[in-house]
Amino acid sequence: MLYAIVFLLLGPVSVHADFSSCRLSGSNQMSATYTLSTDEIPVPGQFSASLEVQLDTAIDENVRAEVEISRQVLFWSVSVPCVGTGQGFGSCSYDDVCALLEGVTKTCNGQPCRCPISPGTYTFSNLQFSTNNLHPVIRRVARNTIFYVQIKFFNKTSGALLSCLNTQLHTTGQ
Numbered sequence: 001m002l003y004a005i006v007f008l009l010l011g012p013v014s015v016h017a018d019f020s021s022c023r024l025s026g027s028n029q030m031s032a033t034y035t036l037s038t039d040e041i042p043v044p045g046q047f048s049a050s051l052e053v054q055l056d057t058a059i060d061e062n063v064r065a066e067v068e069i070s071r072q073v074l075f076w077s078v079s080v081p082c083v084g085t086g087q088g089f090g091s092c093s094y095d096d097v098c099a100l101l102e103g104v105t106k107t108c109n110g111q112p113c114r115c116p117i118s119p120g121t122y123t124f125s126n127l128q129f130s131t132n133n134l135h136p137v138i139r140r141v142a143r144n145t146i147f148y149v150q151i152k153f154f155n156k157t158s159g160a161l162l163s164c165l166n167t168q169l170h171t172t173g174q
């Protein structure tokens with residue numbers, strides 16, 4: 001499930017290192033680490049990544065996600081709006097994480113990624129990504145920058161924050 005979100009992020013752009021927690025209190029019900037084939041994501045270009053996701057709670061239709069992406073502009077960070085149709089890219093909300101996941105035809109530990117997804121550790125290796133077809137709005141600002149990415153997962157019924165993850169993406173390009 002986190003994979004779907006990361007896929008959205010990486011589909012256009014990608015990352016290096018771990019997701020850190022941005023919860024003020026309590027522990028995350030989902031955590032993730034990843035490795036990139038490159039320190040700086042080429043724009044345009046291609047790269048690969050591996051991802052490990054640890055789920056401490058099941059993911060079902062009852063989980064929604066909010067993605068907040070900003071980028072470094074001189075000394076400030078500026079929010080990147082949600083652009084594009086369908087899944088979109090940028091600071092987007094995803095009311096149905098399961099639908100999102102099922103739109104990404106990949107397997108979870110050899111099984112089709114279908115909700116509910118049981119707690120456990122999921123590994124995705126050698127994922128291939130390209131930044132060659134970025135949305136024009138993103139393409140204009142995606143080179144030689146740092147993207148700050150925050151992903152929050154909520155329980156739709158209780159409103160509880162399940163997880164808050166942060167990471168940074170460094171990009172390069174002429």
Ligand SMILES: *[C@@H]1O[C@H](CO)[C@@H](O)[C@H](O)[C@H]1NC(C)=O
Nearest residue numbers: 057058059060062155157158
């Ligand atoms: C969401 O909250 C409901 C009601 O408190 C609970 O029954 C359910 O197990 C929770 N789901 C997750 C994924 O935490």
